[in-house]
Every structure is written in C-alpha cells, then in structure tokens.
Amino acid sequence: MDEIKTLLSAKIRSYKNASQRGGKRKLLRAIIFFSMALLFWLGTFFVFFKVLSYFSSIEVIGTLLSSKLLSMVFLTFFSLLIFSNVITALSTVFLSDDLQLLNALPLSRPQFYAARFIETTVNSSWTVLFFSFPVFLAYGMVYSASLSYYLTLAGVIIPFLLIAAGAGIMLILLLVSIFPARRLKDIILLVSIVLVVGVFLFIRFLQPERLVDPESFYLVMDYISNLKAPTSPIIPSQWAVNAIAPFLFDTGEDWWLFILVLWSTGLAFVVMGEWLFERIYYDAWSKAQEAKTARLTRSKLMNRLIELLFKPLPSQIRVVILKDLRIFLRDTNQWPQLFLIGALIIIYIYNFSVLPLERSPMPTFYLQNLISFINLGLAAFVIAAVAVRFTFPSISLEGRAFWILKSSPLKLRTLVWSKFWVNFFFLLIPAELLIITTDLLMNATPFMIWLSAITIAGMTFGITSLGIGFGACFPRFNVENVSQISTGFGGMLYMIVAISFVGLVVILEARPVYLFFISKTRGFPLTGVEHLEIMGLFTIAFLLNILAFIVPMRLGLKKLATIEM
Amino acid sequence: MITLNTVSKRYGDFIAVDAIGLEVKPGEIFGFLGPNGAGKTTTIKMLAGLIQPTSGTVTIDGWDLAQHPIRAKRVVGFIPDRPFLYEKLTALEFLRFIAGLYNCSSNGVEQRITYLFRLFDLTEWQNELIESFSHGMKQRLVMASAFIHQPKLIIVDEPMVGLDPRGARLVKEVFRGFCAQGGTVFMSTHTLEIAEEVCDRIAIIQRGKIIAAGTIKELREKSGSEGSTLDSIFFKLIGGEEVQKVVEALRL
Numbered sequence: 001m002d003e004i005k006t007l008l009s010a011k012i013r014s015y016k017n018a019s020q021r022g023g024k025r026k027l028l029r030a031i032i033f034f035s036m037a038l039l040f041w042l043g044t045f046f047v048f049f050k051v052l053s054y055f056s057s058i059e060v061i062g063t064l065l066s067s068k069l070l071s072m073v074f075l076t077f078f079s080l081l082i083f084s085n086v087i088t089a090l091s092t093v094f095l096s097d098d099l100q101l102l103n104a105l106p107l108s109r110p111q112f113y114a115a116r117f118i119e120t121t122v123n124s125s126w127t128v129l130f131f132s133f134p135v136f137l138a139y140g141m142v143y144s145a146s147l148s149y150y151l152t153l154a155g156v157i158i159p160f161l162l163i164a165a166g167a168g169i170m171l172i173l174l175l176v177s178i179f180p181a182r183r184l185k186d187i188i189l190l191v192s193i194v195l196v197v198g199v200f201l202f203i204r205f206l207q208p209e210r211l212v213d214p215e216s217f218y219l220v221m222d223y224i225s226n227l228k229a230p231t232s233p234i235i236p237s238q239w240a241v242n243a244i245a246p247f248l249f250d251t252g253e254d255w256w257l258f259i260l261v262l263w264s265t266g267l268a269f270v271v272m273g274e275w276l277f278e279r280i281y282y283d284a285w286s287k288a289q290e291a292k293t294a295r296l297t298r299s300k301l302m303n304r305l306i307e308l309l310f311k312p313l314p315s316q317i318r319v320v321i322l323k324d325l326r327i328f329l330r331d332t333n334q335w336p337q338l339f340l341i342g343a344l345i346i347i348y349i350y351n352f353s354v355l356p357l358e359r360s361p362m363p364t365f366y367l368q369n370l371i372s373f374i375n376l377g378l379a380a381f382v383i384a385a386v387a388v389r390f391t392f393p394s395i396s397l398e399g400r401a402f403w404i405l406k407s408s409p410l411k412l413r414t415l416v417w418s419k420f421w422v423n424f425f426f427l428l429i430p431a432e433l434l435i436i437t438t439d440l441l442m443n444a445t446p447f448m449i450w451l452s453a454i455t456i457a458g459m460t461f462g463i464t465s466l467g468i469g470f471g472a473c474f475p476r477f478n479v480e481n482v483s484q485i486s487t488g489f490g491g492m493l494y495m496i497v498a499i500s501f502v503g504l505v506v507i508l509e510a511r512p513v514y515l516f517f518i519s520k521t522r523g524f525p526l527t528g529v530e531h532l533e534i535m536g537l538f539t540i541a542f543l544l545n546i547l548a549f550i551v552p553m554r555l556g557l558k559k560l561a562t563i564e565m
Numbered sequence: 566m567i568t569l570n571t572v573s574k575r576y577g578d579f580i581a582v583d584a585i586g587l588e589v590k591p592g593e594i595f596g597f598l599g600p601n602g603a604g605k606t607t608t609i610k611m612l613a614g615l616i617q618p619t620s621g622t623v624t625i626d627g628w629d630l631a632q633h634p635i636r637a638k639r640v641v642g643f644i645p646d647r648p649f650l651y652e653k654l655t656a657l658e659f660l661r662f663i664a665g666l667y668n669c670s671s672n673g674v675e676q677r678i679t680y681l682f683r684l685f686d687l688t689e690w691q692n693e694l695i696e697s698f699s700h701g702m703k704q705r706l707v708m709a710s711a712f713i714h715q716p717k718l719i720i721v722d723e724p725m726v727g728l729d730p731r732g733a734r735l736v737k738e739v740f741r742g743f744c745a746q747g748g749t750v751f752m753s754t755h756t757l758e759i760a761e762e763v764c765d766r767i768a769i770i771q772r773g774k775i776i777a778a779g780t781i782k783e784l785r786e787k788s789g790s791e792g793s794t795l796d797s798i799f800f801k802l803i804g805g806e807e808v809q810k811v812v813e814a815l816r817l
Contacts, residue, residue, distance in 0.1 A: 319665025323651060323658075330653040330694075400649035407613045408666040409638040564616040 003107055007115035010098075029489045036492075037130070045134035052142040063249050066139075070245065073135055074237035077128055078164060084124035085168025086175075092120045093169065093281070094176055094288045103285065113277040117270065121165040129157070139248055149247035155259055156240045159266030163236050166269025173276050176284040236265060316410050317418045324422060327397065334482060337389050345430060348382060352438040369517055372444035376435065376452045377506040380459045383431045384498040391423040391467030392494050393485035395560070396476045403565045412560050416468060416553065424464040431456045447516070455509060455541075462501055462548030469552025470494035472560045501548050508541040566591045566718050566749040567612065572621030573773075574607050581607040583773035584621065589751055589766075591717070594744050596764030597753040598799060604773040605753040606646065609722045612751065613643040626717055639667065642711030646723040648703035652696035656687055656706055659695060660713055667714035674713070681709040684739070686732075700727035708736065712743075719743065721752040725759060737763055757796050769799065 019026075055065045093099075093116055102112065140149055243258035245251055306325055310318045328334055352375070395416075398405060405415055435456045439449045474490020485491065512534040519526050526534070567589035574582040582604040589595045599605050610616045611623055614634055623630040628637040651659060660681065664674045682688045685705040695703065704727045711719055719740070725733045740750050740763060754760050760767055761781060768778035777787055784798050 315665045315668045319662045323654065323662050326658065327651060327653045401651050403613075403615055403643075403645055403649065404651075404663070405666070406615050407638060407641070407643040408663070409635045409668075410666050411635060562617075565610065 003111040004115045004118070007102075007107075007112070008118060011119060032489065032492065041131065041134050044131060045138050048135050048138035049142060052138055056142055066143075067241070067245060067249060070139065070248075071238060071241050073132075074160075074240050075235065077132055078160070078235070078237040080128050081125060081161065081164035082168055082171075084128065085120060085165050086172050088124040089116075089120045089165075089169045089172040090176070092116050092123070093172065094285060099285070103282075109278050109281070110274055113274050113281075117165060117169065117273065120169060121161055124165065124168070125161045129161075143248040145247050149244065152244050152247055152255065152259070156243045156262060159259075159262040160236060160240050162266035163262070163269050166266070166273045169273045170269070170276050173273075173280055173284055176288055177280055236262065239265075316414055320410070320415060320418045321422055324394070324397075324419070331482065334390075337482075341386050341389065344382065344385075345434060348378075348434065349437055349441070352441045369444055369448050369513075372439050372442055372448045372452060373506075373510065373513055375438050375442075376455055376509075377502060379431060379434045379438070379452075380456060380463070380502040380506070381499065382434065383427050383456070383460060384463050384495065384502060386430065387423070387427055387463050387467040387498070388486045388491055388495055391427065391464055392471045392491055393482055394419045394423060394468065395471040395556070396479065396485045397482065399477050402475075402477055402563075406563075406565055412557060416472065416557055416560065420464055420468050420553065423468065424460060427464055428457060428460045431460050448513075451509070451513065455505065458542070458545040459502060459505055459548075462505075462545050463498055465549045465552045466494060466498050466501065469554075469556035470497070472556030473552075475560075475563065501544070505541050505544060508537050508544065512537050566626060567595075567751060568622075568624040569608075569612075570622045570624070572608070572611060572618045572623060574604075574611060574616065575619045580773050582611070582618075582770075585770070585773070585775045587768060587775065587778065589749060591749050592744055592747055593765040594740055594750040594752070594763055596760040596767040597751065597770065598755075598757070598760055598767060599753075599770035603770045605770060606722055608770070609720060609751075609753055612720050613641065613645075614638055639714075640717040642714070642716035642719045644704075644707050644711045644719065644721040644724060646726055648700070648707045648727075650695050650703055650706065653694060655692050655694055656682070656698075657691040659706065660710055663710040664713050669714050677713060677715075681712060685709045685735070701729055701732055704728055705732060708739070712739075716748070718749045718751065721750065723754055724752055725754065725756055733759075757799055 051069070052066055055062045055069070058065065136153055139145070239258040239262050243255045243262065246255045306322060310321050313321070405412075432453060435452045436449060439452055444452075470490055470493060471485075474488065474493070476485050476488055476490070479485055515526060515530050515534060519530075567587065569585055569587040571584045571586055572582060573580065573584050585604075585608065597605055597608065607616070611618050612625070612630075614630055614637070617631065625637040626640045628640075630637045651662070654662065657678065660678045661674075664678070679688075682691050685708060687702065687705060687709065690698065690702065695706065698706065708721075708724075711721075724736050724740075728736060737759070740752075744750060744765075752764075764781075766778070766780050767784060768775050769784075770776070777784055779787065781798075
C-alpha cells in the first residue's frame with residue numbers, strides 16, 4: 001500500500017508544482033479554459049434538458065426515446081472510455097519516461113500495477129465524467145428523480161469506470177505483446193479516426209433530412225419498431241442503463257441485480273488485469289524498448305518530383321520547404337487530421353449539392369446569391385479551421401531542432417516567408433475549389449462567383465498570415481504530439497481572431513452585394529451615393545485584408561527574433 | 566577569432582554570466598571549464614547566437630554578432646550538448662539540408678557529404694531516419710553537419726557526451742586536425758582529462774565569472790600548484806578541495 005501511495009504522490013506533486021508555476025499568464029489561460037469548459041458544460045445541459053423535456057411531452061414513445069437516448073449516451077461514454085484508457089495506458093504502462101527508473105527498482109508488481117491502474121483510470125476518465133454530469137443532471141431534473149437516482153448513479157459509474165480501465169489496460173498489454181509500442185499509438189489513432197469519419201460519411205449520405213419529408217413518413221413505423229428492439233444485454237453500458245432507468249421512468253426493473261453485475265464485473269476486470277500484468281508485462285515492456293526503429297517508406301520518384309518542383313528557388317528557401325514537406329508526409333500524427341479535413345470538405349460540398357433551393361418560396365435568383373454569400377463566410381471558416389491544424393503549428397513543428405535554424409545564417413524573415421507561401425498555396429487551392437464548386441452547384445451568378453473567388457483569395461492571405469504570425473507568437477517547441485500545438489492558448493486566440501476577421505470582411509461586403517442585387521432585381525441603376533458606399537465598404541474590406549496580411553507576420557517575426565533556445 | 570567584451574546575461578534577478586571578457590586566437594583549441602550551473606552553456610549559446618547577451622559584445626571573426634549575425638554565423642559550426650534533430654529526415658537529407666542553409670548546395674558538396682559520412686563512421690546509416698539513431702550516432706551526425714560548410718570556428722558544448730571511446734578519440738583527432746589547418750575550436754567540457762590533453766588554453770568559469778584563464782602552465786602558476794594535474798588546479802581554483810578529497814576517497 002505504501003508503494004502505491006509513494007508512486008501516486010510523485011505524480012500528484014508534479015501536477016501541483018506545474019500548476020503553481022507560470023504566474024499571471026498561466027492564470028489567464030486557466031480562466032479562459034475553465035470558462036470555455038463551463039460554457040460547454042452549460043450548453044450540454046441546456047441541449048439535453050430541452051431534448052428530454054420535449055421527449056417527455058410526447059405520448060407513447062417519449063419515454064422510449066429518452067431511454068434509448070440514455071442507452072446511446074452510456075454506449076458512447078463506454079466506447080470513449082475504452083478508447084481513452086487504451087491510449088492512456090499505452091503511455092502510463094509502456095511509454096512514460098519514468099518507467100526506465102521504476103522498472104529498475106525492486107517494486108512489488110501488484111502494487112506497481114495498482115498505482116498505474118489508478119493513474120490510468122483518473123487520467124482517462126475525468127473528462128468523460130466531467131462532461132457526462134450535465135447529461136445525468138438533465139435526466140434527473142426532467143424526470144424529477146429522487147436522491148436515490150443520484151446515489152445509484154454514483155454506484156453505477158464507479159464499476160463502469162473500472163470495467164473500461166481494466167479492459168483498456170488488458171487490451172494494451174495484449175496489443176504491445178504483438179505489435180511495436182511506438183507505432184501502436186499512431187495505428188490506433190489512425191484506425192479510430194478513419195472509422196469515425198467513415199461512420200459520419202455513411203450517416204450523412206443516408207440523408208437524414210429526408211425524415212422531415214412527409215412522403216417518407218412510413219419510416220416512423222420502422223423507427224418505433226427499432227426503438228423497441230432490445231440493446232445487447234452483454235454490454236456493460238446496458239447494465240448501467242438498466243440499473244438507473246427504474247429511478248427515472250418507474251419501470252420497476254431489478255436494478256440491484258444490474259448493480260451487482262456491474263460491481264462483480266468491474267472487480268473481476270481489476271483482478272484479471274493484475275493477473276495478466278504479472279504474467280506478460282515485463283516481456284511486453286522489454287519488447288516495447290526494442291521496437292524503436294522506424295521503417296521509412298520512400299518513393300524515389302516522389303522525392304525527385306518535389307526536388308525538381310522547387311529547384312528554381314534559392315537554396316535556403318528550397319531546403320526549408322523540402323524539409324517541411326518531407327516531415328509532413330512522414331509524420332503519421334498528421335494523417336488523421338488530413339482525413340478529418342478531407343471528410344469535412346466532402347460533406348461541405350455534398351451538402352450544397354443536395355440543397356432543395358427550387359422548393360423555397362423565395363426567388364431562386366435571390367436565394368442562390370444569398371446562400372452563395374453565406375457560403376463565402378462558411379468556406380473561409382473551414383479554411384481558418386484547416387489553418388489552425390496545419391498553418392498555425394508550422395513554426396512549432398521545428399520543435400527542439402529550432403536551434404539548427406537559429407544558429408545558422410538563415411534570416412528568420414526567409415524562414416517565416418517560405419513557410420507563409422507554402423501554407424498559402426496549400427490553403428488557397430482547397431479554398432478556391434470549395435467556393436467555385438459550391439457556387440457552380442448552386443448556379444450562382446458569374447458576378448457572385450468572381451466576387452467569392454477574389455474575396456476568399458484575399459482572406460486566405462490574411463488567414464495564412466494570422467496562422468504563421470500567431471504560431472510564431474505562441475510557439476510550442478516541446479510538445480510530443482502535433483495535435484497538441486493547435487489546442488493550446490495560442491491556437492484558441494488565433495481561431496478567435498481569424499473568425500472575427502472572416503466575419504468582418506463578410507459583413508463589410510454584405511451591403512455592397514445587397515445593393516447590387518437589389519438594383520439588378522428591380523431594374524434600377526445604382527445611384528451616385530450607392531456607388532460611393534460600395535466603393536467605401538470594399539476599400540475598408542481591402543484595407544482589413546492588407547492589415548491581416550502584414551501585422552501578424554511582423555509581430556510573429558519580432559517575437560521569433562527574441563525567442564531564446 | 567572570438568572576442569567577448571564584458572558580456573553578461575541575466576534571467577530576472579539571476580546573473581548567469583557576469584561581465585566576462587575573453588579572447589580566442591585563430592588556430593587554437595580553447596577549453597571552457599566550470600562546475601554545473603557556472604554559466605558555460607549560457608556563454609556557448611550566446612556565442613552561437615541562440616540567446617542574446619543582456620550587455621556586452623560578442624565578436625566572431627571580426628563581426629559583431631548583434632550587428633551582423635548572418636555574417637558571423639556563416640563562419641561558425643555549432644555542436645550543442647543535446648542533439649535535437651529533425652527525426653523524420655534521413656542522415657543524408659539532413660546534411661543536404663544544412664548544406665543548403667549555408668548556401669553551399671552545389672560545388673563539391675556531395676563529395677564533402679560522402680567524406681564526412683566516412684569520417685564520422687555513418688556511411689551505412691546515411692539513408693536511415695534519424696529517429697532510429699542512438700545518442701552517439703546523432704552526436705556524430707551533428708558534428709558532421711557542423712563541418713559541412715567548412716567553417717573557421719567550431720563551437721562545441723560537451724563534445725564527448727554520449728560518445729563511445731572510439732568516437733571520443735575520433736573527435737579529438739578531428740579537432741586537432743581542424744586546428745592544424747587554421748581552424749579554431751571553442752569547447753566547454755566537464756572532462757578535465759580531455760581539456761588537459763587537447764586544449765591549448767583554458768578558461769575556468771564559476772558563478773558566471775571567469776576566475777582564471779591561460780595555458781595549463783599559467784594556471785598551475787596562478788593556483789600555486791606546480792606539477793599538479795588539471796583536476797587539482799580546477800578544484801583549487803573553484804574552492805573545491807573538499808570535493809577533491811571525496812573524489813579521491815571514492816577512487817580508493
């Protein structure tokens with residue numbers, strides 16, 4: 001028991017020490033993060049409260065829907081917990097830096113296992129627990145549950161977390177015994193993202209909007225019969241639902257039986273995990289140490305092609321671009337993000353292809369151009385979201401090797417601008433494709449297509465500059481995973497500024513476009529004042545683009561020059 | 566080759582380097598010694614242009630590092646104590662990248678890369694990703710990269726860390742050969758034997774100040790320890806005779 005306490009106290013102290021350092025800046029970040037989490041928490045509560053209130057008002061199938069939703073919530077949490085436990089256990093049990101020391105110490109294996117089990121459970125479960133609370137609170141309030149509901153919920157959640165953690169740790173022990181640990185994290189992440197994207201695309205292509213179409217009303221009967229179908233009784237999430245449902249819907253089931261099943265399974269998973277840990281951990285850990293070598297799949301043709309493509313550029317710019325491209329293509333952490341972005345763009349274009357514009361009571365000409373204008377803002381938002389994943393981290397991606405550039409005779413200006421141009425074209429091509437394809441799908445006017453194409457090109461300058469500039473102002477050279485770079489304070493600030501910039505440009509162009517279309521629809525030419533107004537607003541929008549292009553790059557360059565390695 | 570003129574570096578209230586002055590002549594191997602936290606790495610980083618002095622000037626090959634950083638950096642090859650590299654590049658791609666940064670990507674660079682790979686015993690690893698390299702291999706790769714542009718000055722922080730005895734001997738020979746051809750080496754080290762064996766002149770830094778500088782002979786005279794090894798001189802100068810006793814007791 002003492003060993004468990006000692007092992008855990010080292011972790012707790014590390015967290016404490018880290019949280020006490022950093023001063024005002026850290027406090028500000030904590031406040032922003034906390035506020036955002038609180039907003040998300042309140043938002044979740046509000047949405048569930050509204051949905052459940054609506055369900056509870058529907059006769060016959062209302063309770064059925066709430067109960068089905070509860071099953072889905074528990075199933076989602078269970079899947080998230082298993083996934084999170086597998087990823088966390090891979091770090092805590094196999095990849096963590098302190099393992100070299102701990103495995104050399106005469107620690108008792110059961111106590112070492114217990115300490116790592118607790119650490120894995122806490123690290124992987126707290127976020128799920130935090131965000132599940134508003135959901136359960138909404139259920140309790142809508143169905144006026146008594147105190148026994150909340151007590152039973154606590155009795156259900158604990159073994160639920162134990163089962164997920166036990167399963168996660170056992171799964172990772174077995175996986176590491178078979179596959180190399182250092183590639184496993186990438187493989188798990190990639191497969192999960194591909195699966196999620198696949199399911200998402202599948203659901204989108206089923207066209208759920210057809211459900212509101214009265215012609216397909218017969219689907220409701222299928223729907224009800226599907227609701228009544230029981231969920232698999234061997235999944236722990238269903239036991240959890242069965243244990244708390246009687247306190248919400250007065251269904252009078254044997255709730256205590258399911259609590260017993262949950263607890264006995266949870267404890268059994270802890271013991272089974274310990275049994276497996278004792279038997280295979282050291283072999284698996286030794287194997288994880290050996291598997292550091294990474295095979296490189298190189299295409300000589302691809303290498304030659306990109307070298308030829310950038311050959312005309314000056315030596316310093318060429319080598320920086322080639323280095324960035326090679327690292328990007330070889331870093332498996334980037335792939336899941338590419339999949340997500342790809343899926344996002346496909347769904348975006350698909351949505352426009354199925355818009356039923358002809359059924360609207362508004363004039364098609366007017367609607368087409370209105371939506372194509374909204375499209376401009378949305379497409380710029382998508383590009384800003386792509387940039388936070390790829391452009392914003394481009395300076396931080398130099399990582400701890402930044403000393404190489406800083407001690408070389410490469411001007412920081414050259415570095416920053418070469419990164420700018422690569423990212424600009426990387427963003428401009430999907431931006432133009434997105435905007436022109438969607439405008440053509442909607443049969444927008446040539447004026448609108450040209451205006452959108454030019455505006456998005458201008459905004460891409462600003463978005464790229466903001467990404468590089470903010471990335472240089474808030475670099476994170478020491479992160480382990482590229483996805484962590486954009487989720488920090490700087491990434492958040494970049495998104496706020498980029499969205500405000502996009503919003504402002506769209507607002508500034510809205511009035512001129514409105515005046516232009518009104519004059520066209522009514523057949524009256526524009527007046528002198530209106531001409532002036534249009535020119536003035538376009539000029540301000542142009543100036544805003546220039547500002548967004550120049551200022552962030554200058555600030556970033558200034559900050560980068562003062563960074564000390 | 567190097568002139569440090571009353572160079573200081575402060576971090577808030579803490580003075581890491583306190584108004585130091587040094588002159589390193591072309592063709593010499595200059596050793597920079599001192600206990601942990603004395604200010605060695607901070608000084609080295611200022612010389613490499615990784616951090617800026619709070620006050621004072623650093624001149625390299627006649628160029629003021631603050632006024633003409635690009636010209637000064639062109640003549641320097643820097644080798645840090647920890648070889649953080651671009652792990653997803655191969656060794657060959659990395660050397661080509663460094664050659665490109667120094668604008669020497671055409672004339673004879675491929676032959677030079679081949680020569681350096683052979684010299685640092687990395688030829689058979691040149692097409693492997695750096696992430697699969699051991700610490701010692703990475704250190705040798707950084708050294709190869711520091712010589713790619715034929716620098717006049719090598720600045721090196723703890724050159725022997727992570728190297729096996731063969732690697733360490735190779736490095737000593739490379740440095741000697743480099744200086745014999747007119748190059749200059751400024752190196753910080755903890756390994757007093759290496760400093761004694763390789764360096765022409767030595768400076769000892771403690772609590773941010775240079776407490777002694779000169780040849781081994783001059784240091785012996787200064788510390789009043791005739792015929793002593795650099796170990797004894799070092800401990801006497803930094804006031805660590807007690808430590809020396811402990812070291813000797815441990816050796817027994």
